[in-house]
Structure formats: structure tokens, C-alpha cells
Amino acid sequence: MSKSHPTAAEVEAARDDPKQANILYHDWEADTYDEKWSISYDERCVTYARDRFAHVAGTDGWPYRNALELGCGTGFFLLNLMQAGVIEKGYVTDISPGMVDVALRNAKQLGLDVSGRVSDAETIAYDDATFDLVVGHAMLHHIPDVEQALREVLRVLRPGGRFVFCGEPTKVGDWYARKLGQATWWATTNLTKLPGLTDWRRPQEELDESSQAAALEAVVDLHTFDPHALRRTAESAGAIDVEVATDELTAAFLGWPVRTFEAAVPKEKLGWGWARFAYTSWKALSAVDEKVLSRVVPKEFFYNVEITGVKP
Template identity: 45%
Template sequence: MPIERTAPPIAPSPQTPLDLNEVRRDPKRANLLYHDVAAPGYDRKWAISFDDRGTGYMRQRARRMLPRHRYGRVLEMGAGTGFMLLNLWRADYVRQAHATDISPGMLAAAVENARILGCDLRVRTGDAERLPYEDGTFDLIIGHAFLHHLPRPELAFAEAYRVAAAGGAVWFAGEPTKRGDRMARTVGRHTWNAVRAARRRLGREEMGTPWDDLPDDEQLMRSLEWNVDLHTFDPQDLAAMARAAGFENVRVETEEFLSSLMGWAIRTFEAAMPAGALGERWGRFAYAAYRTLYRLDQRVLYGLVPKDAFYNVLLYGEKRG
């Protein structure tokens, strides 16, 4: 299944030496390079799955946000490896699946995931701020955790509106809130300091895997991590962007409070430990802890904790028919 290339590659060629300082000055180039390099191991790193666990996760959110159960032509913007789109396809929300991303490497991974699932996925490389599709093409436009990578996310809303059919809709999810992100990073910092103090008491100064022992691609990704995440959002600011683009009946929800804080603590602990120090039992524990706290978040804390303290924003809007 070929990948349609509608924009020139920005990643370096063998004839063009890589200048990291130059890459860092261009957020789109940094994101393309980072995600191309990350693509082969991305699903494994972030525990992305296309099984009952992954599909159940996405189905639960779809039931919360979407008024319909079945959509015709569905486009995922900033699709990455296809996490949102392919799991919605497995849940029978999607009849015809389309994906676009600035990273050819990510789309190649999405194509392979779709092949394994038996999904006829149609993909095009392209910029979310300038989509390579005709006006009024799609019944539903979706996206997961991609707006915060864009220099001008408001342009992505405008493009989503342009390519949405009359009566179509947009659903974006997984975007970090300002308040939730601050709290999560504070937890991550304290976790790192606690692990470092504990290791020092054991006479072990080294944290994580030594830099020189990291593979070249991991070194490159870590060198660009601070250049690819550009925004956090106030939920109502995202709603305002959607309305400014023309969407109506816009609503925003948030999710993951304690589950997000636990997730950041777990990820930080994992990063602080040497490679291979934690096994499969740790992974099962971490996922079970997340699921338990997520249920607590949604069933109890959602009515008690300010909405903007939750980590992730979900947004839905409609284009007038």
C-alpha cells in the first residue's frame, strides 16, 4: 500500500549533513525528524496496541464524545502509527479509513499496523496546517495528541473545517491541559529526585542508561524532545479555536487526573532505571494501576476536581449541514 507524498521530505538526506541546531529552530522539521526516528519503536515505547485493550480504550472515549456509532469517510490528522483511527475502525466506527501525518516513517508504521489488521488504510504525507485533501471530503476528522506539536494549532482547526463535509464533525483528543501538565511535570520531577536519592544511598550514582550506551536514534530523539512539544492548552481556548474555525455545538471534556499523575511517576521511574531492569510483571502492574485510577477519576473525581486539572482534553464540534 503506497504512501502518497504530497509534501517534500524535510529530513536530511545522506548528502545533507544533519545540523541539530538548525533543526531545533524549525519546529516542523524537528517533529518530522523526531517522529521518523521514533516510528519503528513507537508503539512498543508507549504501549500502543490494536487489540481488545486498545480498542476498548478508544471505544470508551468514542461513546463519551461521538453522537453516532458509524461514520463513512474518516480522516485522522497527525495520525502517527494509527492508534486512534485503527482502534475506532476495529470498534466499527469507521467505514473508510484515511490518515495523514508529516512523518513518512509514522505513516509507514500505520500502514503496517493496518495490513496486520486487514484494514484498507489510505494515507498521505502532509502538513496538518495545510491538508492535502479537497474541501468537504470527510464525514469525521479525528486526531490524537497532535495539536500540541503544531506551531499554529488554530490552522489545523481551520483545515479540519475545510475538509469536513456538510454535517460532518471533528473530534480531537489527548491534548495536554496547562494546569494538568504543570502538576504532572512536578510529580515527574519529584519522582526523579526520589529515585536519585535512593540510588545514591545504595552507592549507585548513574541514573538511567548512560548516554554513550544509548543507540544513536535514542540519542537523537532525546536531543529533540524539548523542541517537539510546543503547547499546552486551556480547554476553553481549544473550544474557541474550534468555534473560530466555524464549528458549532462545540464541547470539551477532560480526563485523567490521578491516572495521569501516576503515569508520569511510572514513566519517570522507568527512565531513571537502567535498560532492562524492569520486566513484564512491572508493565502489568503499571497498566493495572493506571486503569484503577482512571476509573476513580471518571466515577468519583470528575465531579469534584476542577476540569482543567485533568491532564487530557477531548473536543467535539460539528459543521453545519
């Protein structure tokens, strides 16, 4: 279901209404979100989702009988975890109707047993003690009241049920990611004005659209997290056995310029060779981050934070 772009007036009005901003932005991005963020439902992203889950929560309890993805987007985390054998039956919710539509469409194409509904994360539209597992990826930072959302997560979990949230930006990580992205966008859009490089420049209309999307994205990105403070928030919400982990340091130094460059040049200029370079380089740096740097660098300096906890 294609969504029209929000008007300038709608964007301006949404600046003071983060929930409406989230609906506008994610409805707008729904049909192109997987392409924009290089999301797939093959071995690459199945492995990524499984590894991120296991990194913070381990492998005990697999497969979970049923699981809810909160703030599902296009279903990236839940659908890939289902393909990895972590989850049997899946449910998806998002405040954006467009994202729920796309997530259910992706599930159908993959032949996965998934149902879903539109729901606010602060008032989850399911009964108490419904799920064995609640997951989310890069969604807590969009929610105005994170502690209230975690209270709701615990409400819909069965006793002993677990939540796992991954891909949340740390305070330090978000700072350097934004700086790298801004510098790459400026360099790419200016260098491609030069003679001999103009065929590497996207049409101005597309660049303007990307800039408008980025402006609205800044409105919906409400939080960055200190890993230890996020742990305390989950404990205050009532969770037990709370653990936090982090990942991506040098991998983020590569990943954010790569993603920004891809958004600034015509898609046909970047073929399989580029995709292979980007993925293998990111994978190699991620291994360095996990096996070496995680032992000596404080958690606060990594880009992503993951958190898990259990309902008493």
C-alpha cells in the first residue's frame, strides 16, 4: 500500500506530537524501508538477527512457542528470528499501519505463521500473560515513555517470559554516527556536482526527498541510551535478570558512511561487487569489535545496545 509523502505542514505539526510523527514517517517509509536499510530475509539477515539475540539473551528456551514484535517495522527482527528457529508463532504490532501491512506481507511471502495489529507500545493491544517472548529492534528510541512501554511488555508476557530489544543507539554511538553520516552526505552531494562525476548524482528531487525524510526521522528519534541507565529503567519497570550488551564500534565507523553514500548515489551505480565489499568489510570489523575491542572498550562507546529481562 503506497503512502503519499507528508506535507510540510504535517511535518511541522508533528514536531510537537512524536506519536503522530512516528506514524507519518513510518507510513511514508514503509514500502521502501527494507531497501533503504539493506534489510533482507535470507542467510545474511537471519544470521544477524539470531546472533544479536543470542549475544544478549543466549540460546536457552529456543524455540519460543509464541512471540510478539513490538514496533515491528517491516518485520525484520521477528521474521528472521522465526527463520532461524528461535520462534514458532509470531505476532507483530506497530503504531504505523503501513509498517504492519508490509510486515504481514513479508511474512506471507516467506510462508511464516504471523498475525498482527496496529498498536501503541505504551498500551499494547493484547491481553495479560499472552506471550512467551517479546522482541524489538531499533524501536525503543522512538517511544516517548520507555519505562511505561517496558511495563506493558511485562504485562503481556507470561511469568518467566523474556523480552529482548536490540539495535538501540547509545548516546556516544549516535553522536559519531550522525557526524559521519552528515559528513558523507555533504561530501557525496557536493563532489557529484563536479564535471565527470555528475552521473553519480541522484536527481535533485530524490535528494530533496531524502533530506525531507531525514528531517522527519530526526523528529521521531526521541532517545539515545546509556547502557547502564537502560538496565535501571528495565529494573524499575519490574523486570528481573536484566542484562545489557553492546556491539558495533569500528563496524559503525564503516557502516554509517556506507549507508549514507548508498542513499546519495543512483542505485544502478552500485552493483554486486559493492554490496559484497560493504557486507564482508562490516562483518570483519564486527568480529574485531566483538572478539577484541569489547574486552577493552567501555560499553558506552559502541553504537548498539541490546537489553533482555524476564517477567517475575
